[in-house]
Amino acid sequence: MTDALELLKTRTSPKAADLVPPAPSEVQLREMLTIAARVPDHGMMKPWRFIVHPMETRAALVEKLAANFRAGNPNASEGEIDKQRLRFGGSPLIVTVVCRIVPNVKVPDVEQLLSAGAACMNLLNAAQALGFGANWLTGWAAFDKSSKELFGLADNEQIVGFIHIGSVKGEIFQRARPDLSQIVNKI
Ligand SMILES: Cc1cc2nc3c(=O)[nH]c(=O)nc-3n(C[C@H](O)[C@H](O)[C@H](O)COP(=O)(O)O)c2cc1C
Numbered sequence: 001m002t003d004a005l006e007l008l009k010t011r012t013s014p015k016a017a018d019l020v021p022p023a024p025s026e027v028q029l030r031e032m033l034t035i036a037a038r039v040p041d042h043g044m045m046k047p048w049r050f051i052v053h054p055m056e057t058r059a060a061l062v063e064k065l066a067a068n069f070r071a072g073n074p075n076a077s078e079g080e081i082d083k084q085r086l087r088f089g090g091s092p093l094i095v096t097v098v099c100r101i102v103p104n105v106k107v108p109d110v111e112q113l114l115s116a117g118a119a120c121m122n123l124l125n126a127a128q129a130l131g132f133g134a135n136w137l138t139g140w141a142a143f144d145k146s147s148k149e150l151f152g153l154a155d156n157e158q159i160v161g162f163i164h165i166g167s168v169k170g171e172i173f174q175r176a177r178p179d180l181s182q183i184v185n186k187i
Helices: 006-009 026-036 058-072 076-087 109-129 146-150
Strands: 048-054 093-099 133-137 157-168
Touching: 006 109, 026 048, 026 093, 026 109, 048 109, 048 146, 058 146, 093 109, 109 133, 109 157
Parallel strands: none
Antiparallel strands: 048 093, 093 157, 133 157
């Protein structure tokens, strides 16, 4: 196992286009999702759930997403629509993280949303700890009305991330990280 501190200090997202087979095994995926669900969760509301899309069973979903994109962008070129197919069809594994917000006087909506974000983050860390790359994406499909039906979302559910996971091809670009002096105050 990767040393925890080293993992947290070096975690980086590869581009989704650089994620290639092999995908995590069923056992590895279970481990990742177990870790993703181990997040702070005020009131134990479990305000998140996961939809797993392995590459082998994603073709129909990809075509429906392409159709929804075309419907929402009637002037889109075939190239732009193909780009969407690649975006959703390319990664070895995608996990859609859904936030389910239930009205609760003690647990504000934002805390439920944050817990779902934490689940996304844990999933990224778990994937990297197991030797894979992962990238947290949203984009139009996360917010488009058409996705409600496509992903089977209830009225109080929303997509907070498409987590693309796979083995990493090539070197990962290392972007600059924030200078602590600009984001930390001591008062
Ligand atoms: C909620 C959320 C949604 C994101 N959606 C996108 C996206 O749709 N497209 C994109 O290029 N990057 C998106 N990003 C950024 C990438 O996930 C990633 O953070 C970035 O490429 C590199 O950051 P890292 O190396 O620190 O992980 C999103 C990030 C967050 C937190």
